[in-house]
Amino acid sequence: MLTYSFDNLGNTPLYEHLYKCIKNDIANGILTAGMKLPSKRSFAKNLGVSAITVENAYAQLLSEGYIYSVPKKGYYISDFTSEFTHSNPQPSKNIPVPSTDIVYYADFSSNQTRPENFPFSVWAKLMRETMYDKNTELMTKSPSGGILELRQAIAVHLRQFRDIHVEPEQIFVGAGTEYLYGLLIQFLGFDKVYAIENPGYEKIAQIYHSYQVNYQFIDMDAHGIRIDKLEQANADVVHISPSHHFPTGIITPVSRRYELLSWAAKSDSRYIIEDDYDSEFRLTGKPIPALQSIDIMEKVIYINTFTKSLSSTMRISYMVLPRSLAARFLTQMSFYSSTISNFEQYALMRFIREGYFEKHINRMRNYYHKQRDYLLETIKKSPLSSFATITEEDAGLHFLMKIDTDIPDAVIQERVRNKNIRLNSLSQYYNEPTQDVEHIFIINYSYVEAEHIPKAIDGLYQCLME
Amino acid sequence: MLTYSFDNLGNTPLYEHLYKCIKNDIANGILTAGMKLPSKRSFAKNLGVSAITVENAYAQLLSEGYIYSVPKKGYYISDFTSEFTHSNPQPSKNIPVPSTDIVYYADFSSNQTRPENFPFSVWAKLMRETMYDKNTELMTKSPSGGILELRQAIAVHLRQFRDIHVEPEQIFVGAGTEYLYGLLIQFLGFDKVYAIENPGYEKIAQIYHSYQVNYQFIDMDAHGIRIDKLEQANADVVHISPSHHFPTGIITPVSRRYELLSWAAKSDSRYIIEDDYDSEFRLTGKPIPALQSIDIMEKVIYINTFTKSLSSTMRISYMVLPRSLAARFLTQMSFYSSTISNFEQYALMRFIREGYFEKHINRMRNYYHKQRDYLLETIKKSPLSSFATITEEDAGLHFLMKIDTDIPDAVIQERVRNKNIRLNSLSQYYNEPTQDVEHIFIINYSYVEAEHIPKAIDGLYQCLME
Numbered sequence: 001m002l003t004y005s006f007d008n009l010g011n012t013p014l015y016e017h018l019y020k021c022i023k024n025d026i027a028n029g030i031l032t033a034g035m036k037l038p039s040k041r042s043f044a045k046n047l048g049v050s051a052i053t054v055e056n057a058y059a060q061l062l063s064e065g066y067i068y069s070v071p072k073k074g075y076y077i078s079d080f081t082s083e084f085t086h087s088n089p090q091p092s093k094n095i096p097v098p099s100t101d102i103v104y105y106a107d108f109s110s111n112q113t114r115p116e117n118f119p120f121s122v123w124a125k126l127m128r129e130t131m132y133d134k135n136t137e138l139m140t141k142s143p144s145g146g147i148l149e150l151r152q153a154i155a156v157h158l159r160q161f162r163d164i165h166v167e168p169e170q171i172f173v174g175a176g177t178e179y180l181y182g183l184l185i186q187f188l189g190f191d192k193v194y195a196i197e198n199p200g201y202e203k204i205a206q207i208y209h210s211y212q213v214n215y216q217f218i219d220m221d222a223h224g225i226r227i228d229k230l231e232q233a234n235a236d237v238v239h240i241s242p243s244h245h246f247p248t249g250i251i252t253p254v255s256r257r258y259e260l261l262s263w264a265a266k267s268d269s270r271y272i273i274e275d276d277y278d279s280e281f282r283l284t285g286k287p288i289p290a291l292q293s294i295d296i297m298e299k300v301i302y303i304n305t306f307t308k309s310l311s312s313t314m315r316i317s318y319m320v321l322p323r324s325l326a327a328r329f330l331t332q333m334s335f336y337s338s339t340i341s342n343f344e345q346y347a348l349m350r351f352i353r354e355g356y357f358e359k360h361i362n363r364m365r366n367y368y369h370k371q372r373d374y375l376l377e378t379i380k381k382s383p384l385s386s387f388a389t390i391t392e393e394d395a396g397l398h399f400l401m402k403i404d405t406d407i408p409d410a411v412i413q414e415r416v417r418n419k420n421i422r423l424n425s426l427s428q429y430y431n432e433p434t435q436d437v438e439h440i441f442i443i444n445y446s447y448v449e450a451e452h453i454p455k456a457i458d459g460l461y462q463c464l465m466e
Numbered sequence: 467m468l469t470y471s472f473d474n475l476g477n478t479p480l481y482e483h484l485y486k487c488i489k490n491d492i493a494n495g496i497l498t499a500g501m502k503l504p505s506k507r508s509f510a511k512n513l514g515v516s517a518i519t520v521e522n523a524y525a526q527l528l529s530e531g532y533i534y535s536v537p538k539k540g541y542y543i544s545d546f547t548s549e550f551t552h553s554n555p556q557p558s559k560n561i562p563v564p565s566t567d568i569v570y571y572a573d574f575s576s577n578q579t580r581p582e583n584f585p586f587s588v589w590a591k592l593m594r595e596t597m598y599d600k601n602t603e604l605m606t607k608s609p610s611g612g613i614l615e616l617r618q619a620i621a622v623h624l625r626q627f628r629d630i631h632v633e634p635e636q637i638f639v640g641a642g643t644e645y646l647y648g649l650l651i652q653f654l655g656f657d658k659v660y661a662i663e664n665p666g667y668e669k670i671a672q673i674y675h676s677y678q679v680n681y682q683f684i685d686m687d688a689h690g691i692r693i694d695k696l697e698q699a700n701a702d703v704v705h706i707s708p709s710h711h712f713p714t715g716i717i718t719p720v721s722r723r724y725e726l727l728s729w730a731a732k733s734d735s736r737y738i739i740e741d742d743y744d745s746e747f748r749l750t751g752k753p754i755p756a757l758q759s760i761d762i763m764e765k766v767i768y769i770n771t772f773t774k775s776l777s778s779t780m781r782i783s784y785m786v787l788p789r790s791l792a793a794r795f796l797t798q799m800s801f802y803s804s805t806i807s808n809f810e811q812y813a814l815m816r817f818i819r820e821g822y823f824e825k826h827i828n829r830m831r832n833y834y835h836k837q838r839d840y841l842l843e844t845i846k847k848s849p850l851s852s853f854a855t856i857t858e859e860d861a862g863l864h865f866l867m868k869i870d871t872d873i874p875d876a877v878i879q880e881r882v883r884n885k886n887i888r889l890n891s892l893s894q895y896y897n898e899p900t901q902d903v904e905h906i907f908i909i910n911y912s913y914v915e916a917e918h919i920p921k922a923i924d925g926l927y928q929c930l931m932e
Contacts (some may be wrong), residue, residue, distance in 0.1 A: 060793065077524060112606065112801065113605050115602045117599075118601070120601060120604075124597045124598075124736050127590075128590060128594055130589075131586050131589065135581040135582075135586060138581070138584070138777075138779060139579050140578065140779065141778060141779060142779060173780070175645070176803055176804055176805055176807035178803055179641070182648065186676045186678075190656075190677075190678045202801075206801045210652045210798075210799070211652060211656075212656045221802055248872040258601045270467075280676075311604075312607060313604060313605055313809075314609060314807045314808070314809065315805055315807050327525075330525075331522050331525045333676070335668075335669055335672045335676075336644055337642055337644055337778075337781070338781065339645055340641070341779060341780045341810055342779035342780070343779075343780065343810070344807055344809070377581055387590070391575060398481075442660060
């Protein structure tokens with residue numbers, strides 16, 4: 001395999017160095033037209049760099065036309081003998097065109113809402129009514145945290161669904177959870193140490209990294225994030241999803257929740273960010289109280305979103321700050337304009353207030369329940385069942401499937417991709433490659449079509465037999 | 467006047483110290499019920515702190531019920547002898563409820579769109595059609611920089627209206643210009659020195675401050691930002707609005723534009739952020755080319771917004787990156803989800819593509835032209851005209867009015883406020899209080915109703931005679 005030295009780079013980013021090395025070899029005829037480049041993962045392993053580094057180098061080469069990609073195959077060296085040939089689709093451009101997303105036969109990694117599940121006719125009606133009734137309000141600047149009526153509607157929803165009792169003024173809405181994370185870094189401080197779950201949702205680390213703050217990966221045990229590691233890391237702010245951790249599905253029990261609150265109470269600078277992203281879709285069992293609802297020390301910042309419960313393409317999330325923080329947030333941060341259009345704020349306010357949201361959640365919960373049961377049943381009936389152990393299937397929109405096999409995760413993923421199936425492995429969500437979580441896959445069932453499930457499960461089984 | 471020492475505060479923020487001092491004096495009976503607190507401005511001057519410090523301390527005291535405010539009068543010490551009296555309106559709460567915005571008879575500070583000027587019926591039609599036609603697309607994740615069709619429509623618009631020739635892939639849309647500023651800080655680096663215009667739009671400084679980066683106020687001369695000061699400040703990134711500076715209205719001439727480009731070309735780390743926020747509404751004269759369109763060194767990041775041209779309550783702005791930066795931005799920043807809902811992206815795409823945007827701009831330009839002419843004519847006919855000198859009236863949605871008077875700006879503003887008129891002074895937009903720009907007011911005519919203009923101008927005149 002190709003090997004390059006990464007010594008003495010100075011300030012050059014790793015990916016740029018790799019990009020230059022490959023470009024050089026192409027220019028010098030060492031790499032020639034049609035040659036296949038190593039897969040990102042194996043190349044990264046071989047070079048001792050992260051997969052992201054290789055990905056960025058490939059993206060750069062791709063954007064400049066040095067290489068081209070063949071879906072489901074890999075990356076190949078372009079042909080420079082004639083410009084504008086099929087093998088060199090963008091010779092004159094140097095910006096990578098966002099690739100059109102592949103539509104999978106079964107995508108177990110997607111959290112999108114299926115078009116047939118979105119209440120288009122209700123939403124169209126509410127939008128029409130809003131534009132008819134509220135001309136003046138629609139043109140009047142929204143407060144930074146969102147229009148009060150929407151926050152009132154969210155306060156009522158939180159009381160009914162989650163037993164969280166807060167004033168509308170403690171609620172701040174924004175264009176997606178990622179945006180709110182950024183606001184919180186600005187608010188809580190660039191000098192703080194942020195602790196995030198390992199494994200965890202990859203974007204959380206990316207955001208803290210992008211803000212150039214000190215963030216630490218903290219290991220989990222069966223009950224959630226480890227308090228001893230939190231202490232060791234000197235963390236100020238811990239960012240967790242205790243009600244249904246992604247991707248492990250761990251539900252942090254009450255005892256650990258109190259330990260977390262106790263940890264936070266020990267210092268003025270300590271806070272807990274509780275991301276409750278899919279709590280509306282708990283399928284069985286008694287809900288565990290949100291940390292927010294048992295926090296009497298004003299230490300918990302609660303975050304939830306409509307991107308999971310309504311659609312990921314409608315960018316509305318919200319956070320609930322403790323009273324004292326809310327007052328300070330208002331003083332310090334409300335110079336920012338609201339990031340959500342008034343049109344959607346008013347339509348969503350009506351959607352909640354007029355009972356459509358509750359109906360929608362109930363309908364979706366039934367739908368996900370059925371999806372899950374059908375999926376579990378299909379697995380059970382399939383020969384795959386003798387290789388598969390299902391865990392964490394009782395909450396949220398995904399479960400874990402451990403497969404009894406020696407085939408590496410990457411190979412399985414490559415094989416299923418050839419059958420037009422997409423599957424993420426648990427190991428992808430760890431900060432560092434780790435052996436002991438091999439062969440565990442995340443089965444997200446929110447976007448897969450029911451009629452595709454049997455063939456997809458059979459496809460998974462076939463991949464183990466190849 | 468009240469005086470407190472600000473020595474030996476350690477880590478305590480100034481505002482918190484001030485808040486505690488006042489709270490203490492209330493507790494000890496030194497400040498008693500009904501006593502009026504000094505105005506923020508004069509108190510700040512007396513204490514040698516910024517007005518923001520006093521404002522934050524007052525906000526905190528207000529939120530905890532220690533003081534109360536009387537609109538147009540000031541702040542008073544609450545009565546603690548009986549709780550829940552009128553003088554202590556929020557005794558049980560500690561979050562300041564966002565005050566309902568006062569509706570002014572004439573608001574010369576507002577940049578909102580009047581409801582009668584927004585094309586509701588067209589927007590409703592496009593939204594309806596979008597929801598009917600595009601179910602699948604509406605539920606499919608948008609690329610981080612926005613859906614490609616919208617970026618294509620913006621590219622065509624930029625070519626036609628601004629002679630800016632770019633690929634759609636260089637365009638990135640986001641939920642408001644403020645959001646894009648934040649993305650750019652993350653992208654260009656927390657280690658850079660940012661230069662902003664003095665005077666300037668106050669939010670720009672607030673955002674850089676919130677991101678805790680090094681930012682420097684750079685003085686302007688009659689041609690725009692001063693290059694010598696830029697050099698002195700060791701700036702890396704300069705953030706300007708050369709086509710129509712807010713609030714001075716200065717249009718940076720071509721020669722200074724080339725000087726700016728030349729400044730940027732001198733170092734790899736230097737970039738220019740060109741905010742072209744109201745270029746669609748140039749009323750007379752030949753438009754000066756955007757810096758972006760004469761930049762061959764890939765140094766200019768162009769920003770524009772639909773919040774001015776359509777409605778400030780619809781949060782859609784965009785930036786155009788030079789090709790090389792766009793490629794890097796895509797690699798580094800596109801992990802972020804789009805902050806604009808697909809519904810509005812598709813509706814706006816149609817609005818531009820089907821010619822409605824062009825029609826709307828032409829209609830609004832006529833409307834603003836008429837508003838300005840009527841306002842200038844009304845001033846001319848009024849006795850105010852012998853005190854008033856109008857400048858920078860040829861571009862954008864505001865002009866400056868210098869008043870020949872000895873009455874301090876704050877007094878004039880207080881007097882007009884009593885007549886339900888809102889007026890900002892130029893001096894408010896300077897980093898530090900400055901004497902030589904006294905008596906210049908910003909007349910924004912986008913939101914004032916035409917039929918209110920005569921009475922508002924007469925009110926202004928009366929205020930000078932009081």
